[in-house]
Amino acid sequence: MAAANSHQPVLVLFITFVVAAAIVLAPTTCTAQLTCDFYQQSCPQALQIIRSVVNKAINRETRMGASLLRLHFHDCFVNGCDGSILLDDTDNFTGEKTASANLNSVRGFDVIDEIKATLNTDCNGNVVSCADILAVAARDSVEILGGPSYSYEVQLGRRDATTAVLGDANRNIPAPTFDFSQLLSIFQSHGLGLQDLILLSGGHTIGLARCTTFRDRIYNDTNIDPEFAASLKEGCPVNGGDNNTTPIDSTTTQFDTVYFKSLLQKKGLFHSDQELFKSDGSDSDNLVQHYANSPEDFKVDFGASMIKMGNINPLTGYAAAIVLVPTTCTAQLTSDFYKQSCPQALQIIRSVVQRAINREARMGASLLRLHFHDCFVNGCDGSILLDDTDSFTGEKTAGPNLNSVRGFDVVDDIKAALNRDCHGNVVSCADILAVAARDSVEILGGPSYSYEVLLGRRDATTAVLNDANRNLPAPFFAFSQLLSSFQSQGLDLQDLILLSGGHTIGLARCTTFRARIYNDTNIDSEFAASMQKGCPANGGDDNTAPIDSTTTHFDTVYFKSLLQKKGLFHSDQELFKSDGSDSNNLVQHYANSPQDFKVDFGASMVKMGNIKPLTGSDGEIRLNCGKIN
Numbered sequence: 001m002a003a004a005n006s007h008q009p010v011l012v013l014f015i016t017f018v019v020a021a022a023i024v025l026a027p028t029t030c031t032a033q034l035t036c037d038f039y040q041q042s043c044p045q046a047l048q049i050i051r052s053v054v055n056k057a058i059n060r061e062t063r064m065g066a067s068l069l070r071l072h073f074h075d076c077f078v079n080g081c082d083g084s085i086l087l088d089d090t091d092n093f094t095g096e097k098t099a100s101a102n103l104n105s106v107r108g109f110d111v112i113d114e115i116k117a118t119l120n121t122d123c124n125g126n127v128v129s130c131a132d133i134l135a136v137a138a139r140d141s142v143e144i145l146g147g148p149s150y151s152y153e154v155q156l157g158r159r160d161a162t163t164a165v166l167g168d169a170n171r172n173i174p175a176p177t178f179d180f181s182q183l184l185s186i187f188q189s190h191g192l193g194l195q196d197l198i199l200l201s202g203g204h205t206i207g208l209a210r211c212t213t214f215r216d217r218i219y220n221d222t223n224i225d226p227e228f229a230a231s232l233k234e235g236c237p238v239n240g241g242d243n244n245t246t247p248i249d250s251t252t253t254q255f256d257t258v259y260f261k262s263l264l265q266k267k268g269l270f271h272s273d274q275e276l277f278k279s280d281g282s283d284s285d286n287l288v289q290h291y292a293n294s295p296e297d298f299k300v301d302f303g304a305s306m307i308k309m310g311n312i313n314p315l316t317g318y319a320a321a322i323v324l325v326p327t328t329c330t331a332q333l334t335s336d337f338y339k340q341s342c343p344q345a346l347q348i349i350r351s352v353v354q355r356a357i358n359r360e361a362r363m364g365a366s367l368l369r370l371h372f373h374d375c376f377v378n379g380c381d382g383s384i385l386l387d388d389t390d391s392f393t394g395e396k397t398a399g400p401n402l403n404s405v406r407g408f409d410v411v412d413d414i415k416a417a418l419n420r421d422c423h424g425n426v427v428s429c430a431d432i433l434a435v436a437a438r439d440s441v442e443i444l445g446g447p448s449y450s451y452e453v454l455l456g457r458r459d460a461t462t463a464v465l466n467d468a469n470r471n472l473p474a475p476f477f478a479f480s481q482l483l484s485s486f487q488s489q490g491l492d493l494q495d496l497i498l499l500s501g502g503h504t505i506g507l508a509r510c511t512t513f514r515a516r517i518y519n520d521t522n523i524d525s526e527f528a529a530s531m532q533k534g535c536p537a538n539g540g541d542d543n544t545a546p547i548d549s550t551t552t553h554f555d556t557v558y559f560k561s562l563l564q565k566k567g568l569f570h571s572d573q574e575l576f577k578s579d580g581s582d583s584n585n586l587v588q589h590y591a592n593s594p595q596d597f598k599v600d601f602g603a604s605m606v607k608m609g610n611i612k613p614l615t616g617s618d619g620e621i622r623l624n625c626g627k628i629n
Contacts (some may be wrong), residue, residue, distance in 0.1 A: 005274060010460065032187060034155035034314060037038045038132075043123035047136060050128075054140040057111045062253040065141035066207025067108040067239055072138035073200065073309070077190060077595035078169045080313025082161035085169075086112060092163070092524035099169030102290035104243065105210065112137070134309045139626060142306075144207050146255035147299050155307060159315040178269035180284065183272055190312050192305070194601055196288040198276060199305040199495045202298060205259035206252060208245040209269055211236035215357035217271040223278060224267040232269075248273075251553070252618070255299070283596070304492070333454035337431075342422035346435060349414050349427075351437040356410040361552040364440035365506025366407040371437035372499065372608070373405055376429070377468045379612025380458035384468075385625040387410060391462070394604050398468030403542065408626070409438065415625050427624035430457035433607045437553040441601070445504050447553035451602025454609060458619035475512040479583065489611050491604070497586040498604040501597060504558035505551060506582055507544040508568055510535035516570040522577060524565040533570070547572075559591035 039046040057064045061250040075085040078096055085102070086109065087095045096102055112133055119128045132154075139154050174186045187197045215236050218229040225562060235244050248269050249259040259273075268274035290297040338345040356363045374384040377395055382402070385408065386394045395401055413431055418427045431453075438453050475483040486496045517531040534543050547568050548558040558572075567573035576587040590597040620629050 007458040009334075029078050034157040034311060036153045036155055037508040038156035039123075039128060043119065043127045045122060046128050049118050049122055050133060050136045051140045053111065053115045053118055054137050055144060057108075058113075058141065058144050063146070063208060064108060064111060064604045065497060066092075066203075067106070068111065068134075068141045069203055070106050070207065071106055071112070072134040073203065074102060074169075074173055075134055076309050076312045077174070078172050079161070079165065080315070081131050081135060081310055082313070082315050083134060083158070084155075085503055086134075087161070087164040094166040096166060096169035099166055099173065101173035101175065102169060105213075108137075126476055129158050129160045131160050132156050132312065132412075133279045137442040139303075139306065140257040141389065142203075142255055142302070145253060145450070147302070149518070153307075155310060157314070157316055159347060174272065177216060178272045180275040180278075183275060190309075190512075191598065191603070191606070192308060194283060195287060195301070196305040196308060198284065198291065199298070200304045200309060201273060201276060202257075202259055202291060202302055204248045204273060205257070206255055207248050208252060209248050211244040212242040212244065214246075214269050214271075217269070217274070219275070221271055223266055223274050228265075230481070232266050257292055257295045257298050260288050260298070262290050265330045270553060283593075289442055293443075310369065326546070333456040333610065333615070335452045335454055338422075338427060339503065340625035342418065342426045345418060345422060345427050348417050348421055349432060349435045350439045352410065352414045353416055353436050354443060356407075356413070357440065357443050361444070362507060363407055363410060364444045364552070365502075366405070367410060367433075367436045367440045368502050369506065370405055370407050370411070372502065373401060373468075374433055375470055375608050376473070376485075377471050377613045378460070378464065379614070380430050380434060380457055380609055381545070381612070381614050381619060382457075382622065382625060383460040383463040383623075385429050385433075386460070386463040386628065387626045389628070393465040394463040395465060395468035396518050398465055400474060401468060404512075407436075411625050415622075419623070425621050425623045428457050428621050429459050430613065431455050432625070438602075438605065440505075441554055441605075444552060446598050446601070451606055454606060456580070456613070456615060458614040458616075459622045459625075460614060460619055473571065475571050476515060476583075477571045477574070479574040479577075482574060489608070491607060493582060494586060495604040495607060497583065497590065498597070498601045500572060500575060501556075501558055501590060501601055503547045503569070503572060505554055505557070507551060508547050509547070510543040511541040513545070513568050513570075516568070516573070518572070520570060522573050523567075527566040556591050556597050557595045559587050559597070562587050563591055603619040 001204040020186075026177050038521060054065075054068065057068075065212065071085060072081070075083060075524070076095075077083055078084060085096045085106065087099070089095050095108070099457060105367070112130065115133050115137065116128075116130060119133070120126055135154050135156070135158070166355065172186065172189075174183055178186070180222070183197055184194060187193065187200075193202070214232070215238070217224060218232045218236060219238060221229075232369045235246055246269070249262050262268055263274060266274065268277070276284050279285065281320055291301075353364075353367065356367075370384060371380070373395075374380055377383060384395045384405065386392075388394050396405070411429065414436065415427075415429060419425055432455050434455070435455070438451060472489075477485070482496055482500075483493060486499075491499070513531065514535055514537070515536060517528045518537060520528075531545060533541070534545055545568065548561050550557045560574060561567055562576040565573065567576070575583050578584065590600075623629055
């Protein structure tokens with residue numbers, strides 16, 4: 001969810017693949033994420049080729065830009081961005097082209113075929129996937145029709161599906177008749193949120209629609225401008241004219257914000273579009289109003305949501321077409337990774353975490369912090385758990401971790417219980433950290449099973465002390481340093497605000513906030529004085545103080561503290577400086593929207609949990625979390 005009238009980019013959630021390594025029959029090079037330079041070696045001119053063909057197609061028929069954008073959307077919403085929408089029917093399956101949302105509607109297949117033929121010729125072989133062609137062609141279409149120059153950087157490396165499922169296309173593509181709850185539900189089922197719903201719906205700023213998709217709205221809806229409805233009835237009679245088309249907004253070949261302005265005037269063409277703005281003061285209303293008046297924000301944030309969508313369940317590694325050796329690589333981390341090997345794994349982890357928090361409520365914050373400090377150092381690979389060896393010095397003695405991170409004994413208890421009850425070494429230490437963090441949030445006040453943890457990570461076989469010192473954001477960081485640190489991990493401003501909100505639970509050592517309470521000016525004087533009692537100018541480094549006043553309850557008091565200049569860390573107060581910034585707007589929003597915070601925090605945790613996971617044959621499953629096998 002998003003604050004009203006704020007610019008909140010949401011960057012890509014890298015959805016990666018997992019593997020049962022023991023079953024791989026030959027060496028593989030499965031990679032952990034999509035990258036923008038995937039074809040740099042194999043076909044460096046690939047993007048220019050795609051752009052050239054798309055440009056020619058749009059010059060021939062401007063409408064084609066909207067068609068190519070829609071192809072990518074309809075592909076991604078059906079079992080992920082895998083090019084399955086392009087498959088013709090075979091004796092083995094009926095493809096997606098005849099699904100109700102696609103039949104006589106999706107188009108541009110000839111342009112994709114032209115792009116593919118050109119790439120195969122100029123790249124000297126079958127190098128670029130059809131799924132990647134769809135993603136790049138959609139981006140280029142946006143830019144050619146008025147989006148900013150290279151409005152977003154497409155992540156590449158998808159592979160193509162070898163099947164398609166008609167029934168899934170009928171179920172998963174949102175219909176123009178959907179109401180708001182149905183729209184939001186289907187977007188959330190794909191890992192997207194309210195802001196993504198608003199932004200991606202904004203893609204309707206280009207293109208035409210068939211009478212059959214909006215007839216019911218113009219004859220039956222009440223939330224519609226009557227003159228607008230009457231004008232559309234001329235070309236869309238009650239009976240007949242199903243394939244007559246009309247522009248979705250009045251500047252149908254220009255990528256702009258007229259679509260949002262139309263909603264404000266009750267002139268949304270689809271019922272589903274007008275559901276986004278109902279003059280009810282909702283977050284959805286606020287976002288529509290914001291983007292109607294902020295064209296630059298819309299273009300930038302639309303790109304961010306397109307990247308997120310483009311990373312829905314991509315096939316990677318040797319998961320799909322052009323498989324040269326037998327493998328069991330699949331396309332992603334999955335919530336049911338241990339369903340066969342240890343179906344009780346999550347219950348076991350939850351049980352041990354619950355007991356640990358019952359003994360010491362602070363432990364919940366410690367387990368949450370372990371996961372964060374693990375992921376920010378070369379990815380979510382359990383490297384923070386490794387003890388020093390003759391070969392490397394681990395991360396435990398890094399500046400941000402020494403005498404600070406804790407909970408290793410709880411992780412060891414979880415691992416021992418899993419090894420026993422799963423009858424072997426099945427569950428990785430990296431996955432334990434991810435699940436224990438989620439369970440800690442829920443036990444301390446987050447919503448029941450507040451987010452679904454994706455699983456299938458493997459464990460690092462080394463750790464790098466210097467990387468921990470470099471990559472973990474410090475409590476004395478300025479805002480620019482914080483944002484830079486998060487962006488280097490593929491996270492953005494909203495993630496920075498939300499994940500910092502994890503400070504709603506836990507304690508902090510005097511040494512981490514002493515400089516703030518004695519030297520900062522952006523601090524409530526009474527709050528500073530009260531903190532100085534337990535944290536003298538000299539000595540008492542290990543004395544602790546609650547980070548907010550409800551330190552064992554997962555709530556929004558942390559954000560309310562920032563509004564009162566009572567952030568404990570300098571870095572926390574940097575998020576709110578009463579300067580009207582996007583950061584300020586987000587802090588204010590979450591301070592007053594506890595449910596939004598809990599839901600959106602979960603989404604950012606999933607994103608963070610997907611930073612460079614080791615999968616496939618990379619790494620190992622450690623028998624003991626503190627030692628490599």
